[in-house]
Amino acid sequence: MGATISRLSEKPNLWPWLLLAPLAIYLAIFFLVPLIDVAIMSFTEPRLSIANYQKVLTGALYQKVFLNTFMTAALVTLACLCVGYPLAYLMNASKPRTAMLILLLVTMSFWTSFLVRTYAWMVLLGNNGPIVAFLRAVGFETPPQLLFTRFSSTLAMVHILAPYMIMNIYSVMRKIDPVLIRSAESLGARGFSLFRHVYLPLTAPGIANGCVLVFVICLGFYVTPVLLGSPREQMIAGLIGHQIEEFLAFGMGSAMAMVLLAITLAILAIYHRRFGLDKLWG
Amino acid sequence: MTATGKGFSTLLAPNRRTFLKASGAALTTTLAMPYITRAQENVLYINTWGGPWEEAAKAHLFDPFTAETGIQIRTVSPVSFAKLAQQVQTGTYEFDITTLGGGELIRADQAGIIEDIAEAPYEGGLFHNGVASHAFATVIAYRTDKFPNGGPQNWAEFWDVERFPGSRCLQRYPARVLPLALLADGVAVEDLYPLDIDRAFASLDKIKDHILVWWTAGAQSTQILRDGEVDLIGIWHGRYFEALDAGAPVGMTWNQGQIDRAYWVVAKDTPNAENAKKFIEFATSAKPLAGFVTQADYGPLNPAANEFISAEDAKRMPTSPENYPLTFEQDIENFGADIEEVAQRFEEWIAS
Numbered sequence: 053m054g055a056t057i058s059r060l061s062e063k064p065n066l067w068p069w070l071l072l073a074p075l076a077i078y079l080a081i082f083f084l085v086p087l088i089d090v091a092i093m094s095f096t097e098p099r100l101s102i103a104n105y106q107k108v109l110t111g112a113l114y115q116k117v118f119l120n121t122f123m124t125a126a127l128v129t130l131a132c133l134c135v136g137y138p139l140a141y142l143m144n145a146s147k148p149r150t151a152m153l154i155l156l157l158v159t160m161s162f163w164t165s166f167l168v169r170t171y172a173w174m175v176l177l178g179n180n181g182p183i184v185a186f187l188r189a190v191g192f193e194t195p196p197q198l199l200f201t202r203f204s205s206t207l208a209m210v211h212i213l214a215p216y217m218i219m220n221i222y223s224v225m226r227k228i229d230p231v232l233i234r235s236a237e238s239l240g241a242r243g244f245s246l247f248r249h250v251y252l253p254l255t256a257p258g259i260a261n262g263c264v265l266v267f268v269i270c271l272g273f274y275v276t277p278v279l280l281g282s283p284r285e286q287m288i289a290g291l292i293g294h295q296i297e298e299f300l301a302f303g304m305g306s307a308m309a310m311v312l313l314a315i316t317l318a319i320l321a322i323y324h325r326r327f328g329l330d331k332l333w334g
Numbered sequence: 335m336t337a338t339g340k341g342f343s344t345l346l347a348p349n350r351r352t353f354l355k356a357s358g359a360a361l362t363t364t365l366a367m368p369y370i371t372r373a374q375e376n377v378l379y380i381n382t383w384g385g386p387w388e389e390a391a392k393a394h395l396f397d398p399f400t401a402e403t404g405i406q407i408r409t410v411s412p413v414s415f416a417k418l419a420q421q422v423q424t425g426t427y428e429f430d431i432t433t434l435g436g437g438e439l440i441r442a443d444q445a446g447i448i449e450d451i452a453e454a455p456y457e458g459g460l461f462h463n464g465v466a467s468h469a470f471a472t473v474i475a476y477r478t479d480k481f482p483n484g485g486p487q488n489w490a491e492f493w494d495v496e497r498f499p500g501s502r503c504l505q506r507y508p509a510r511v512l513p514l515a516l517l518a519d520g521v522a523v524e525d526l527y528p529l530d531i532d533r534a535f536a537s538l539d540k541i542k543d544h545i546l547v548w549w550t551a552g553a554q555s556t557q558i559l560r561d562g563e564v565d566l567i568g569i570w571h572g573r574y575f576e577a578l579d580a581g582a583p584v585g586m587t588w589n590q591g592q593i594d595r596a597y598w599v600v601a602k603d604t605p606n607a608e609n610a611k612k613f614i615e616f617a618t619s620a621k622p623l624a625g626f627v628t629q630a631d632y633g634p635l636n637p638a639a640n641e642f643i644s645a646e647d648a649k650r651m652p653t654s655p656e657n658y659p660l661t662f663e664q665d666i667e668n669f670g671a672d673i674e675e676v677a678q679r680f681e682e683w684i685a686s
Binding site: 112113116117120171174175178179180197199200278279282283284286291294296297298299300301 | 414415416419441445506545546547548550551554557561562563673674677678681682684685686
């Protein structure tokens with residue numbers, strides 16, 4: 053629309069930019085400046101060198117934790133997709149009232165604090181929790197250890213992040229023109245082949261959006277794996293917090309944050325080339 | 335990111351310090367405004383742990399202090415060592431007073447981020463410019479439903495997975511866990527420091543597979559013990575009593591309990607230093623301290639406070655005349671290794 057108006061008035065329209073200015077200034081002061089400071093600190097604390105980066109990129113612990121962080125994020129993303137896609141489909145196929153109800157249930161978990169949700173899983177999956185009690189009742193002599201495993205931490209993270217996936221896919225599904233499906237059917241596409249060749253490609257942008265969003269948010273998690281996961285699971289965000297809170301090693305913490313940021317930006321850049329970042333918000 | 339960062343700073347100023355100072359000055363004029371007014375109002379800002387800790391401190395330390403001196407107290411939580419360091423660097427103070435553990439205190443004193451304190455408010459109360467206030471102990475606790483005939487009575491027995499089979503939990507905090515591992519391996523309390531780090535890790539290896547989870551937050555440790563997620567735990571005594579009071583079938587021993595001290599410190603160069611020192615003197619005097627430690631489940635480090643504590647309450651304190659001889663103190667000054675390197679090794683060990 054900006055383009056149409058400017059063509060009419062023969063000069064560039066500054067209004068949209070002016071309206072954005074307060075937000076841009078706010079972000080510049082409270083986000084960009086501190087971020088630049090973090091970038092500088094990663095090279096200057098405790099003295100001017102690239103030693104922090106050498107440590108981060110070559111230290112066995114950091115490599116291991118970075119790897120674990122990305123593996124966890126990938127696993128959680130995949131699980132969110134497996135749960136989210138059918139649910140989004142169900143919402144789209146239901147009557148408006150039912151769809152609203154499902155949407156409400158999905159977004160309801162956003163109303164509860166993140167820590168409360170994590171502790172709720174501890175209660176549910178614990179030794180004296182209902183799930184273990186059920187397993188005992190149906191005949192498991194020694195029920196499997198559920199809490200403090202990769203299973204429990206992944207389950208909780210999927211619970212927290214699945215809404216992002218569902219909303220993204222649902223918004224794309226809603227926009228699909230039903231005529232396309234009907235014409236595919238009239239041309240003889242049935243069942244899986246209809247899904248594989250028509251429906252799936254049409255929903256692909258939603259899948260990509262949801263996956264990128266879930267993956268990137270998950271990279272910054274650490275409380276959930278620490279509270280629910282096995283001791284061997286460590287996320288990079290926890291290590292960054294540790295460096296700063298315990299050792300005042302602002303340089304090391306900053307270098308790790310910069311590496312995490314660089315990798316995240318690289319992922320977004322690849323996504324941008326493929327799909328365009330503007331699509332990320334539906 | 336980095337290229338932008340460098341370009342930006344060189345564009346604005348010849349080096350980072352001046353750039354930071356310039357932007358800092360611009361920011362502080364706006365951000366520190368409320369603070370400047372506060373300083374004139376006779377207000378002290380104290381960094382607290384929030385929750386029950388703050389309730390106890392409010393009832394026995396903050397409110398009585400305000401009643402006596404007219405100095406208002408506001409609180410900021412949670413306790414953050416990093417923030418203490420940052421506010422001295424930036425000159426913007428969110429709090430004037432905080433509490434630190436022994437290891438942090440020595441580092442803070444060396445880094446020059448806390449005010450010098452010339453005189454001990456009570457005899458023996460001053461250590462590296464911090465005033466010793468209260469103590470807690472890391473003790474052995476266990477589920478009595480799992481061990482009806484009593485649980486381990488020392489760390490060697492805690493390590494004994496044959497005699498006491500079951501899942502275990504310890505704090506993910508090497509400065510506290512390594513001494514316990516050495517005691518378990520047969521080192522005498524008086525020979526603990528400086529720590530034999532390699533021996534401690536070798537001892538930890540023996541128990542690693544039996545540690546189901548490492549706790550990181552106090553509330554988490556109570557929950558794990560109370561709900562029976564583990565059978566044995568090394569836990570802070572206050573957190574143990576919380577589980578006991580909630581009705582959980584749990585037992586503990588004071589034997590070989592490991593004492594940690596908490597110290598009051600004043601942030602370096604805060605404009606409220608005078609009032610802050612006045613508060614610390616008040617907070618470590620016998621009666622207020624006795625009230626605070628009783629409500630918050632600590633032990634007083636000023637012995638004069640024991641007079642104001644009932645025999646019943648004293649049983650729950652690691653510093654009571656009865657319990658104290660069973661416990662041992664950390665000797666942070668003779669730790670024997672670079673704590674940061676040890677922490678790194680500890681995290682690597684856990685991940686492997």
